[in-house]
Amino acid sequence: ASVSAPASDAAGRRALVRRPARNLAEGQLTHIERSPIDLARADEQWLGYVAALAAAGWDTVEVEPAPDLPDSVFIEDAVILFGDLAVVAKPGALSRRGETEAAEAAVRALGLTVYRLELPGTLDGGDVLKVGRTVYVGRSLRTNAEGIRQLRAILEPRGYTVVAVPITKVLHLKTAVTALPDGTVIGYRPLIDDPSVFPRFLPVPEPEGTAVVVLDPGTVLMSSAAPRSAALFAGLGYQVITVDISEFEKLEGCVTCLSVRVR
Ligand code: CIR
Numbered sequence: 001a002s003v004s005a006p007a008s009d010a011a012g013r014r015a016l017v018r019r020p021a022r023n024l025a026e027g028q029l030t031h032i033e034r035s036p037i038d039l040a041r042a043d044e045q046w047l048g049y050v051a052a053l054a055a056a057g058w059d060t061v062e063v064e065p066a067p068d069l070p071d072s073v074f075i076e077d078a079v080i081l082f083g084d085l086a087v088v089a090k091p092g093a094l095s096r097r098g099e100t101e102a103a104e105a106a107v108r109a110l111g112l113t114v115y116r117l118e119l120p121g122t123l124d125g126g127d128v129l130k131v132g133r134t135v136y137v138g139r140s141l142r143t144n145a146e147g148i149r150q151l152r153a154i155l156e157p158r159g160y161t162v163v164a165v166p167i168t169k170v171l172h173l174k175t176a177v178t179a180l181p182d183g184t185v186i187g188y189r190p191l192i193d194d195p196s197v198f199p200r201f202l203p204v205p206e207p208e209g210t211a212v213v214v215l216d217p218g219t220v221l222m223s224s225a226a227p228r229s230a231a232l233f234a235g236l237g238y239q240v241i242t243v244d245i246s247e248f249e250k251l252e253g254c255v256t257c258l259s260v261r262v263r
Helices: 039-055 094-109 145-158 227-235
Strands: 013-017 058-062 079-082 085-088 113-116 128-131 134-139 161-166 177-179 185-187 201-203 212-216 219-223 239-243 260-262
Touching: 013 039, 013 094, 039 058, 039 239, 079 094, 079 145, 079 260, 085 094, 085 145, 094 113, 128 177, 134 145, 145 161, 177 212, 219 227, 227 239
Parallel strands: 013 058, 085 113, 134 161, 185 201, 219 239
Antiparallel strands: 013 260, 079 085, 128 134, 177 185, 212 219
């Protein structure tokens, strides 16, 4: 299988993706213990993920691969999109700082307006959850107060409200919570410091059930490791598409981190 070239049809839905690095197994780990990564399986799972996006009508745009940057497959952390505005992140982990250059080139090629976060600010895209015009930002090990301040300065004049959320039990905000198409924030309760910051919060029964990618207003993409959460979402009237991303979950990755949706 191969990944399609950048779409010329600006009306189409597009998603940035980035091939797994050859040293994927050396990716950062913070909250879980290292277990062996099967690289061939990771490549297969990545193609399956890309195929699921394509089947749902998304054109995938491949960011130039970085074979030596172990966490580069987690492209969501490198750049955050708000309509036609792109904010290039400043990764909190030193080993990940080199990932943003090609991500920036990719969003420039799409014609988006580009802002860049600067040190001493740090912010990973995995800490940013958009729900309508509200932007929740995790204050985590990776994202600091100055990073949040810079993002707020970019977004508030554009009519977004930035809500900072303390995160101490997981890597990123979106490891703990994401949102259904109707804006309900979903999360695994033991991973969240304080769910009362979210106006509509629905607990899910499994840690891998916290992450959904909204494919369209009626469809979500999620990990196959959370069947009870999938049943919960199906019961709420959503079509649920599942993918096996076990090799990425071993590196604290989830279904959202493997792409950046342009919308
Ligand atoms: C890291 O620690 O940075 C990677 N191993 C995992 C990044 C996952 N990204 C995300 O949740 N957005």
